[in-house]
Amino acid sequence: MTRRRSTTVDPQLDRRGVDLMLLALGAALLPHLSHLPLMVVLLWLAFAAWRWMVAHHQWPLPGMPVRTLLTVLVLSAVYFSFGTVFGRDAGAALLVIMLGLKLLEVRLFRDAMIVLFLGYFLAVMMVLFSQDLVTIVALVAALLLITAALIELNHPSAHHDATFRQLARRSAVLLLQAAPLMVIMFVLFPRVPGPLWGLPEDAYSGRTGLSDSMSPGSISALGRSNGVAFRASFDGVSPPPAELYWRGPVFWYTDGHSWSPSARLPQPETDASSIVPNGTTYRYTVTLEPHNRRWLFTLEMPVEIPDDSSRGTDLTVLANEPVRQLTRYRLESVTSYRVGGLDVVDRQRALQLPAANPRARALGASWRRQEAGDAGVVRRALEYFRGEPFYYTLTPPLLGRDPIDAFLFDSRRGFCEHYAAAFTVLMRAAGVPARVVTGYQGGELNPIGDYLIVRQRDAHAWAEVWLDDRGWVRVDPTAAVAPHRIEHGSADALLRDREAEYSPFESGALGALWRHARFGWDTLNNRWNQWVLSYGPASQTALLSRFGLGSWIGMALTMLSGLALLLLTIAAVLLIRCRDGDPVVELYRRFCAKLARRGITRAPQEGPAIFAERASRQRPDLAAAIAAINRRYIAIRYGGINTERQLRRLRRDIAVFRP
Amino acid sequence: MQLSPSSISHRLHRWLNIDRRSAPRDQPVQLQRNRIFILPTRYGLLFAVLTFVMLIGSTNYNNSVGFLLTFLLIGLGLVSILHTYRNLAELGFRAGRSEPVFCGDTARYTLYVNNPGDFFRHAIGIEAEGNAVVYHDIAAAADSPIEIEAMTRHRGLRTLGPLTVFSRYPLGLFHAWSCVALEARCVVYPKPSPYAAVPRVPGADGNARAAQSAGSEDFHGFRDFHYGDSPRHVDWKAAARGQKLYTKVFADHEDNELWLNWDDRPEPDIESRLSGLCRGVLDAEDSGLRYGLRMPACCITPDNGPAHRHACLKALALFGETR
Numbered sequence: 001m002t003r004r005r006s007t008t009v010d011p012q013l014d015r016r017g018v019d020l021m022l023l024a025l026g027a028a029l030l031p032h033l034s035h036l037p038l039m040v041v042l043l044w045l046a047f048a049a050w051r052w053m054v055a056h057h058q059w060p061l062p063g064m065p066v067r068t069l070l071t072v073l074v075l076s077a078v079y080f081s082f083g084t085v086f087g088r089d090a091g092a093a094l095l096v097i098m099l100g101l102k103l104l105e106v107r108l109f110r111d112a113m114i115v116l117f118l119g120y121f122l123a124v125m126m127v128l129f130s131q132d133l134v135t136i137v138a139l140v141a142a143l144l145l146i147t148a149a150l151i152e153l154n155h156p157s158a159h160h161d162a163t164f165r166q167l168a169r170r171s172a173v174l175l176l177q178a179a180p181l182m183v184i185m186f187v188l189f190p191r192v193p194g195p196l197w198g199l200p201e202d203a204y205s206g207r208t209g210l211s212d213s214m215s216p217g218s219i220s221a222l223g224r225s226n227g228v229a230f231r232a233s234f235d236g237v238s239p240p241p242a243e244l245y246w247r248g249p250v251f252w253y254t255d256g257h258s259w260s261p262s263a264r265l266p267q268p269e270t271d272a273s274s275i276v277p278n279g280t281t282y283r284y285t286v287t288l289e290p291h292n293r294r295w296l297f298t299l300e301m302p303v304e305i306p307d308d309s310s311r312g313t314d315l316t317v318l319a320n321e322p323v324r325q326l327t328r329y330r331l332e333s334v335t336s337y338r339v340g341g342l343d344v345v346d347r348q349r350a351l352q353l354p355a356a357n358p359r360a361r362a363l364g365a366s367w368r369r370q371e372a373g374d375a376g377v378v379r380r381a382l383e384y385f386r387g388e389p390f391y392y393t394l395t396p397p398l399l400g401r402d403p404i405d406a407f408l409f410d411s412r413r414g415f416c417e418h419y420a421a422a423f424t425v426l427m428r429a430a431g432v433p434a435r436v437v438t439g440y441q442g443g444e445l446n447p448i449g450d451y452l453i454v455r456q457r458d459a460h461a462w463a464e465v466w467l468d469d470r471g472w473v474r475v476d477p478t479a480a481v482a483p484h485r486i487e488h489g490s491a492d493a494l495l496r497d498r499e500a501e502y503s504p505f506e507s508g509a510l511g512a513l514w515r516h517a518r519f520g521w522d523t524l525n526n527r528w529n530q531w532v533l534s535y536g537p538a539s540q541t542a543l544l545s546r547f548g549l550g551s552w553i554g555m556a557l558t559m560l561s562g563l564a565l566l567l568l569t570i571a572a573v574l575l576i577r578c579r580d581g582d583p584v585v586e587l588y589r590r591f592c593a594k595l596a597r598r599g600i601t602r603a604p605q606e607g608p609a610i611f612a613e614r615a616s617r618q619r620p621d622l623a624a625a626i627a628a629i630n631r632r633y634i635a636i637r638y639g640g641i642n643t644e645r646q647l648r649r650l651r652r653d654i655a656v657f658r659p
Numbered sequence: 660m661q662l663s664p665s666s667i668s669h670r671l672h673r674w675l676n677i678d679r680r681s682a683p684r685d686q687p688v689q690l691q692r693n694r695i696f697i698l699p700t701r702y703g704l705l706f707a708v709l710t711f712v713m714l715i716g717s718t719n720y721n722n723s724v725g726f727l728l729t730f731l732l733i734g735l736g737l738v739s740i741l742h743t744y745r746n747l748a749e750l751g752f753r754a755g756r757s758e759p760v761f762c763g764d765t766a767r768y769t770l771y772v773n774n775p776g777d778f779f780r781h782a783i784g785i786e787a788e789g790n791a792v793v794y795h796d797i798a799a800a801a802d803s804p805i806e807i808e809a810m811t812r813h814r815g816l817r818t819l820g821p822l823t824v825f826s827r828y829p830l831g832l833f834h835a836w837s838c839v840a841l842e843a844r845c846v847v848y849p850k851p852s853p854y855a856a857v858p859r860v861p862g863a864d865g866n867a868r869a870a871q872s873a874g875s876e877d878f879h880g881f882r883d884f885h886y887g888d889s890p891r892h893v894d895w896k897a898a899a900r901g902q903k904l905y906t907k908v909f910a911d912h913e914d915n916e917l918w919l920n921w922d923d924r925p926e927p928d929i930e931s932r933l934s935g936l937c938r939g940v941l942d943a944e945d946s947g948l949r950y951g952l953r954m955p956a957c958c959i960t961p962d963n964g965p966a967h968r969h970a971c972l973k974a975l976a977l978f979g980e981t982r
């Protein structure tokens with residue numbers, strides 16, 4: 001065989017095949033646009049356009065030297081823009097680029113198959129970046145197109161070219177038949193708890209949310225984010241909006257500017273008995289979006305915490321592992337409570353003040369002198385915020401070296417973190433132990449699903465002070481700001497004791513429809529989260545133990561038998577169409593097949609009567625049976641006596657016929 | 660050692676003691692029901708590796724949707740086994756008539772493929788031994804004729820060897836095949852010799868006459884040019900006018916019966932004699948003569964026409980064959 005030049009294209013890879021392949025790969029690439037650098041996308045488009053020109057306008061494929069050069073260039077580009085070629089982001093970009101380069105090599109059937117398999121891989125890789133419903137739909141569409149391209153590629157025929165619709169339909173049929181198998185495997189395939197090996201550093205990057213330090217501006221930065229932090233559904237009655245404080249990280253240590261959870265001293269365990277409930281108990285379930293930290297947000301104050309979590313003296317519930325996938329937990333909380341004692345170490349931490357912010361410290365000290373008890377100091381601080389012209393805004397001015405002083409005395413414009421920090425500093429200066437608590441406040445009720453949606457823009461910071469007769473008491477200084485001083489635009493971030501205000505185009509009848517659609521979509525997402533996303537090793541074991549399938553062996557065996565059963569069913573459905581539609585013809589065919597096994601074959605042009613006569617001559621012992629069957633067949637088929645009873649008799653006669 | 664599906668199928672067949680040549684031959688209609696084999700192709704194995712990698716990745720990242728999509732692809736692969744098998748299931752093959760050809764030409768065996776199901780069969784590959792693979796689409800619920808082409812190297816009654824029918828449709832992940840042995844026969848005439856040396860025998864008295872002399876016969880008409888015709892008899896004037904090549908035919912009106920004699924052939928060996936006689940038959944038929952064939956095994960009385968031509972050529976083709 002003559003050796004092909006390395007740039008000739010296999011004629012089996014015709015124009016339509018190339019078009020469909022490029023379309024399918026483009027569909028696989030589409031969801032990735034949200035995270036890929038623009039340069040990578042443009043490079044891929046350039047390579048794809050070149051391949052398209054090769055197919056349609058006979059451009060030449062690049063030879064080996066050009067391809068090698070391009071490979072080196074592209075690899076170094078990825079390396080320089082990501083700093084590495086490993087990891088999730090760099091890996092995805094690399095895959096896209098290599099796919100583009102491979103396109104320029106596609107000239108044989110083999111190359112096209114490999115490219116399409118890589119397309120499958122690229123599509124599935126998107127789940128590392130996003131798992132929401134819209135992405136899933138886009139990915140399934142991409143898989144459908146890639147499958148259609150595979151079908152087209154494996155259909156070498158000069159006479160008959162399938163239309164795009166036919167290909168799409170065949171692909172859809174295949175995927176639909178694969179769907180029940182997918183469901184069985186999803187439920188029953190044993191989920192080995194991962195990770196099996198170390199994950200790259202950027203595996204879970206890109207998630208917004210609260211961080212483990214707070215400085216002026218850090219929470220207002222979340223003020224515009226619509227991303228969902230978590231969803232909470234209450235069993236029975238839910239607390240009034242003013243009591244919906246969700247506790248997150250607590251900050252003790254400040255350097256005058258930023259706050260952190262105090263790195264120096266360990267946080268000892270607290271047991272729940274130190275929380276004395278005093279009022280209604282609320283039971284609820286939280287579905288927490290992954291945020292790569294250990295905090296589990298709880299309604300203040302939980303009496304019971306989930307099994308695989310712990311709680312320190314700052315009363316924040318911490319999971320044992322960082323929350324990297326959707327997590328559900330059930331809790332019980334009381335909104336009015338009394339926390340147990342404050343030991344010496346914690347009291348010291350709660351009074352820590354740096355040398356900065358002298359005016360604030362002086363003010364706090366003056367209140368200490370004037371007021372008899374700590375409660376009076378708290379009252380003075382709140383009156384100060386209410387009385388002086390303080391403003392609440394999402395865009396506060398930048399503050400200098402002593403930000404608390406600048407905020408309290410000069411600018412008087414800030415967001416919740418300013419107020420909470422300033423209040424805590426004033427309290428500490430007055431000798432009242434205080435700490436800053438961050439978390440979320442409020443939440444939007446989804447009337448369709450009857451749960452609360454708490455978003456990143458509901459992030460909030462408040463303070464806690466220690467009063468000897470009442471324990472740790474929550475004080476939210478932002479609530480003290482006079483309402484007419486709340487800047488427009490921060491309104492929905494602040495007005496927590498009213499229903500959340502909707503954006504302008506959500507008013508009126510059309511707005512109501514839009515709201516309804518929005519809530520419906522969120523409910524769908526929530527269901528999706530509950531049923532699919534949070535299904536992991538723990539939930540699988542919990543679910544399947546109820547059916548006695550707790551062990552992996554049990555799961556695997558059940559899965560295999562389920563798959564086998566489904567495959568047999570699908571096979572039966574498919575193969576049934578291989579028979580002739582007319583049952584009489586099928587029966588006669590069976591009769592002829594039985595005789596054929598004994599060497600008496602009916603020629604295609606032989607009519608039934610002639611064949612019966614010939615067969616009788618060859619096998620006189622069967623003459624009577626053959627004659628009977630033949631008579632009945634002719635009567636049914638040609639004589640019009642097509643009754644159910646006759647058909648049954650014919651079937652029985654042929655069944656007992658043994659040549 | 661190649662691991663292509665065809666080599667695997669060879670080895671499998673030998674192991675299962677089903678050599679291709681021993682496939683049942685006594686029935687003209689072959690059904691596929693229990694004799695379809697299916698194995699993954701190399702792309703099927705690659706697909707399995709791909710889904711395995713996805714599975715490992717999903718486990719590592721504990722990614723539910725990753726599992727979902729991976730299981731969808733695995734399900735797709737499993738379902739494609741059924742579709743590839745079904746593509747061949749219940750297909751019946753039957754030999755049809757094939758037109759006789761001359762040795763050296765391509766023989767076209769006609770087969771009838773019966774598709775009892777109500778769905779199309781796509782990309783059915785049919786491979787005759789030693790010949791190229793041809794792919795066909797078979798219409799639903801119909802008896803479709805397909806042609807298998809095979810090169811002919813010898814004359815006689817040639818049988819189409821065992822066929823391999825296979826398919827990798829729809830996804831190319833699995834290779835399903837079966838062996839079909841049909842009694843498809845084709846008569847291959849001997850290759851006609853190039854020169855028209857026609858010894859002519861007037862009537863039945865056996866006197867040989869020498870080769871035609873140019874001026875002694877009457878002009879009879881034109882016939883299409885055959886390879887091997889003498890250039891002296893070609894109508895060059897017509898050719899110069901841009902028409903096809905025609906050969907002038909001269910006939911002797913008195914004596915339009917011709918006997919083609921085996922014994923009168925000058926060629927030394929059998930095949931050349933047969934070729935020569937073949938040429939003689941063709942020329943005689945084109946000239947409109949009534950010709951007869953006298954062979955050691957048979958004697959065909961003079962006649963004219965396509966059926967007679969076929970009978971004579973067939974006698975020549977089957978000369979020496981025991982069947």
